[in-house]
Amino acid sequence: MYSSPQPSAAPTASPDEFRAALSQLASGVTLVTAHDPEDGEDVGMTATSFLSVSLEPPLVLISVREDSRMDELLARTDTWAVSLLAEQQRTLASRFAMKGRLSDRLLFADTPHHRGPHSGAPLIDGALATVECRTEQRIPAGDHTLVLGRVLEATVPDPSGRPLLYFRSAYRQLG
Numbered sequence: 001m002y003s004s005p006q007p008s009a010a011p012t013a014s015p016d017e018f019r020a021a022l023s024q025l026a027s028g029v030t031l032v033t034a035h036d037p038e039d040g041e042d043v044g045m046t047a048t049s050f051l052s053v054s055l056e057p058p059l060v061l062i063s064v065r066e067d068s069r070m071d072e073l074l075a076r077t078d079t080w081a082v083s084l085l086a087e088q089q090r091t092l093a094s095r096f097a098m099k100g101r102l103s104d105r106l107l108f109a110d111t112p113h114h115r116g117p118h119s120g121a122p123l124i125d126g127a128l129a130t131v132e133c134r135t136e137q138r139i140p141a142g143d144h145t146l147v148l149g150r151v152l153e154a155t156v157p158d159p160s161g162r163p164l165l166y167f168r169s170a171y172r173q174l175g
């Protein structure tokens, strides 16, 4: 009788395999932002893990690295925002992605923005779209936290703008 081959130990892709495969997915680039009510500072994080989840109610999902400043802040405050970046905002994206050496305060001082009326979070001027959210659920997932947010307000300040993309480990624009 035929018996299908049994998998040996549960297979797990190596980090290199995983990165190489997932780098083939082209994504839009966002800036996730939040305001810290305790020290009055704004925090921003470049993120490609942003997903539209549900229309009614309107829900989105972000994935935030555990122990990052943003993860720590979103454990304490439940409102945040996402700005969908335009192709001319590449420098902004790369600066907010390597903050080890740069403070959020200096980065925001250099980044034109206004405050979201519902979230208190910075909304980036010149973004293609912005969404303000309130956390519905936090789900631990490996070395990240999935944060499911209800969309409080969504705007499209620049309907004819062009998106910033990330593909094969580099920022790109539509051809």
Ligand SMILES: Cc1cc2nc3c(=O)[nH]c(=O)nc-3n(C[C@H](O)[C@H](O)[C@H](O)COP(=O)(O)O)c2cc1C
Residues within 6 Å of the ligand: 029, 044, 045, 046, 047, 048, 049, 050, 063, 064, 065, 067, 068, 069, 070, 094, 096, 097, 098, 099, 100, 166
């Ligand atoms: C293109 C790109 C996409 C990124 N996407 C995410 C993401 O979805 N989630 C995340 O936690 N970090 C993401 N990062 C990394 C964060 O931007 C970076 O680790 C963070 O801003 C550093 O903040 P910290 O020094 O305060 O921890 C991304 C980086 C780049 C360059």
